[in-house]
Structure formats: structure tokens, C-alpha cells
Amino acid sequence: MELRQLEAFVAVAGELHFGRAAEKLRIGQPTLSDLIRRLEREVGAPLLTRTTRRVALTQAGVELFGRARAILEDVEGAAAAIRRLADGDAGTVRLGITPPAAPVLAPHLADALHRVAPEVDLAVRRMWLPDLQRAIGEGALDIAITCGPVTDPPGILSEVFCAEPVMIALRDGHPLADRETLDLADLATETLGMHSEALFPAWSLALQEVLDDAGIRPPSVEFADTDLSAYRWPAQTEIDWVLTTAAVAGVSAGVVLRPLSPARYLPYTLQWCPIRATAAAVGRFVHLALSVDVPPGWVSQPDHLRHTGSG
Template sequence: MFSFDQLRGFVAVAEELHFGRAAERLSMTQPPLSRQIQKLEREVGVLLLERDRRHVVLTAAGEAFLAEARRLLALAERAPDLAQRISAGSSGTLRIGFTAASSYGVLGRLLNAVEEQLPEIDIELAEMVTREQVAALSSGELDLGLGRPPFDSEVFGSRIHHREQLLVAVPREHPLAARPGPLRPDDLIDVPLIMHSPIKARYFYDLVVSLLPISHQNVVHTVSQVLTMVWLVAAGRGIAFVPASATGLGVEGVVYQALEGLPENPVELHLLWPRASRNPVVRRVLEIGPR
């Protein structure tokens, strides 16, 4: 049977594609690393790395084994932690990622529900955008995420956790800020616009574009985080479309106006988790199903 050291060696070489650098990263010299890999290949019974005298490249089998090796190492690293927590009297840990906007109200509701139903569970929190959450959920660094589409629904289970209105953030000095009642889409023609990044904030970008007629020549900034948007609005740079929870960000000098002719609560926030999750706490949290 191979050893964890061999796996670590293999992962390092597979990532560096260079024995010397990989050895350095592992704080060892190159020759024993070469032998480690040879031995691993003998144990596994398969050529994992193709080395011509100049380059190193993964074989197809190596590719597959690399994924297994990473899983093994990740599992091995977390196992002691798990045991320690249980020993310390907790019945588990839940690591939750959340988007900045969801931290106002929505996240609190989730935490209260968990706290109440499962008081012995430890909760760790990390603020990150959906894209980072997806990566962290895949690698096992997170158990649960609060984010927005898109994500791969084959890999992640999800449930709509919150719906909210889409509002227009307007600088307090702007004429539109004083207007009573909901604004009409026409009112926004020729107004400078702070828009979402179609790459980093694809959900909002797609949502806004599908709901409203956007003139792209009015876009003065392209931004990926709601908070940044609201700051730019406060600075008078333009108006922006934001979820209702942005009102909780507490930025001065911004007025939030409703819009006419939109669906009721078009902005969705999803609770998402890796379907392959091994953390029993995840299942329990989904069972108690906050709201």
C-alpha cells in the first residue's frame, strides 16, 4: 500500500510538473522524490507520469489518480479536526460561505434557526462571492453556501432561501431621489448607470438585462460587488440596480426607489451544498430546513 507521503509527493509533482521544484516545495531533495514516485507507481501498478528527459506530463491514469489523491489528503487532513471537535463536546461543525449582501438579515435568520435547533453545532463563517463559494464547496473547505446562480446543479444541491425586490439606488441629490412612488423604466433613460460585471456578477447582470431595457452607452462603471456599487452611487457616479437587502448596508447619501412593472421579488438567494457532502451536519441542517 502507498503512503500519504507518496501521495503528497505525487500531488506536488503533478502540480509542478517538475521534480526539482516539487521536491523543494516538499522541503526535500529531488532523488528521494523520484524514488517515491517510482514506488507509488509500482504500488498502483500504473504509469502516472510520463517523463521524457525534458518534460513531465500526467497520463490519463495519473489525472484520475491525482483527483483521488487530493480527496484522500483532504479527508486525512480534516479527520483529526473532526475527532477533536467531537471530543470537545460539539456534535459537528458547519462552515458557511455567504455573499456580502446576504449578511444583512438573511444570514442571521439562517444562523438563528440552526442555533435554535442544533445548539451543539459550531459554525464558521466566511464572506465570499458565489464563484469562490462554489470552489470552496467543491474542495470541501465549505459545507454550505449562500449564493446566487449559476452553479452546476449536478454537483450542488440547492434550495431558494430568500427572494427579494430589485431596487434602484439613487444618489440623494439626484432628481429621481425626490420622486415619490415607484419609478418607470423610461425615467432611467439617459441616466449614468453603474452596472454589474457580466463575468463576476453574472447573475445580477443577466437578471437586470432580462428585466429592463439597458442602454449600454450609459454604463459608467462595471462592478462585481453590491457594496462597491452602493458606494459609487453615494459618490454620485450614477444609479445602480441592487437587491432590497442593500438598504441594510447603511451607506449614507443613497435613496432606494422601487421600480414599476417588475415581477414581485425577482432576486433569488440560494442555499447550496455539495451533493456529495460527507458532513452529517449538512443533512441535519437541511432537514430542519430554516424556512
């Protein structure tokens, strides 16, 4: 039994007219009649009664009509699902992120993906940098996003596509707290609070690069707090200031955030392996991440498809 035989039968059973059914299928009436006869031979029973004036379903035809329609609908649904997968409109994307990407960037990209491809399942995992890089290298992830400088495992492409402004956090009673902007050099001799590199390697490396680019090496003390926001840092009296971002710092009582002048940014890198991607949705997500507007207040970076060279 062939699908085209079922299609022919359903067309005739629906129209109860060979001429109209043939036009609907865009085939000749002799071909249509032959398909019906072959189907009747295969099922071993007449499906239609024909006279010069009318076409009617037999009892066997009534039974097959409902089943045949269901079969054709299932086939059409399966074909549509395959087309959606092939076009990147459906499927699963396994995304790994380090903690700094969690507050703003990951939700921003997830919302953008849902708007254009609501049937794509974005499975997001928060991971430490060593685990993230191992997973993307081994193929346990489709895409990895982290902040700061990263190495490229074999076969992995890296795209530095957006960046978040770096801010300085001060107690509201600090002598510099009233300034609208701050230069890192203004705090070069004051004690900086820093995360443990073992706890937040990607974040720590990225902020160290900001300090290196500014040419300063302030004295530093490790946070007692193990949360990325380190919101309890004001209780550590030996700490004078913190290098952070608005998304990570959040709002803390008695603390003010000030932008840097000149502005400095925390870059984010997307990594993926095109030849290993098993779903078109992976490529679609990568293209979206590299072309959608960056979060408000952020700037694009050189690998963003709409980067203009500023920022």
C-alpha cells in the same frame, strides 16, 4: 471487565441492597450476584461484605465505587454526544457565502439554527464566487449560498430558496426621487453605476439578469468604490442611479432607495452534496434553510418547502 459488571456493582453499592439493585437494573438477583462475583474475581479483591441483614462496601469497594461511577458517566456522556451527532443536534457545518449573503441572510439562518440546535457549530466563510464553487465541488465546504444563477458541479444539488427585493438608489435631488416606486424602464437611458464583475461576480451576474429580464441595457459606469455597498457612489457625478438591495445599500446621506414596480428580486441559491455530508447537522441545516421563514420583506422561491407560488 465489562460495563454491565460495573453497572451491577454501582447499583448494589448505591442501594446497599441486592433486591433493590436487581429491581433497578431489571434483572434477577442470581444474575446480579454472578456479575458481582465475576467482577471481584477480575479485580482480585472482595468489594462487598454480605450478611443476612446488611451489605457493606469493603475498602476496595469504596475505591472502585467512585471510579466506576465516573467511568459509567463518561460512557453515558459519550453515547449522548453520539446520539446528538446522529440526530443533527451537534457537530460542525461548514458554510461558504458570497458577500451579498453576509448582511442579512447568513445571520438570519445562523440565528434560526442556534434556536433549534445550539450545540451545532456553524463555521461561516465569506468567499468570492469562483472560490466558493471550487470549494463546494471539492468538498472543502458542506454548504454554499450565493445570489443569482450558478452552475452545478458534479454531484451538487442546487436549491433556489429565497429572494431579496431589488431597489433603485438615487440622489435625493434626482427628478424621480419623489416617486414611491420606480419602473426600470424609467431609467433605461440614464447612466447606471455597476460593480466590477471581477470583484463581485455573483452580485454582478445577478443584477445583470434583473436588467435582462426587464429588457433594458442602460449605459453604465464602473464604481470607483471597491466596497459592495458602494456608498461613495454619489461622488461619481457621471452615475445617475444604482441597482441594489436595502441590505447591501444601507443608509447613505443624500441617497434615497425606491422599490421597483413591477417588483423584481435577487434570488439566492443553496448548494450542497447529500452523499458527501459527514454530519447529520449538515442535512439539518439544509432542511432548516429551506423551511424557516425568510427574512422580513423577502420572498420564498420554488425550492423553499413553504413556497406558495407567490413572489
